[in-house]
Amino acid sequence: MVVNVVPLTAARWRYCRRAKGVFTELKEKPYVVELDLRDDGYKIQDVLLDLVGRRTVPQIFVNGKHVGGADDLQVAFRNGVLQDLLGTH
Numbered sequence: 726m727v728v729n730v731v732p733l734t735a736a737r738w739r740y741c742r743r744a745k746g747v748f749t750e751l752k753e754k755p756y757v758v759e760l761d762l763r764d765d766g767y768k769i770q771d772v773l774l775d776l777v778g779r780r781t782v783p784q785i786f787v788n789g790k791h792v793g794g795a796d797d798l799q800v801a802f803r804n805g806v807l808q809d810l811l812g813t814h
Contacts, residue, residue, distance in 0.1 A: 730755035730811070733773065734783040736762055740795035744783040747802050753811060787811060 730748065734741035736759045748755050760766035760782055770780040777784060777791050785792040787810040792801050801807040808814035 729786075729788050731758060731786045732783050733758045733760055733769065733786075735760055738782065741783045744785060744795045744798050747798055747807070751802075751808070751811065751813065753813075 730753055732741070732744055732748070732755050734744065734757060738761075745755075745757065758769070760769055763769070770782075773784055774780045777793075779794070781794060783795055783798070785794070785798050787807070790810060792798055792807065792810070798807065801810070805814050
């Protein structure tokens with residue numbers, strides 16, 4: 726199964742590091758987009774606002790499904806929903 730995991734994060738933010746740590750724990754290697762390191766990061770955040778109603782990071786997408794932010798990701802990890810989305814459960 727090909728899994729598309731895209732965390733939209735900021736390199737130096739604690740919640741973003743915490744979210745990336747979940748994928749490290751699961752031995753997943755997501756395609757990470759560090760918005761604060763991109764010239765167009767603010768434009769991507771504008772699109773996030775339109776898509777999910779939030780500009781804040783991290784915002785996590787797995788196979789096109791919006792999982793949410795860092796707290797949402799932790800809940801999905803604890804209750805097995807994230808593993809189901811990843812096909813590792």
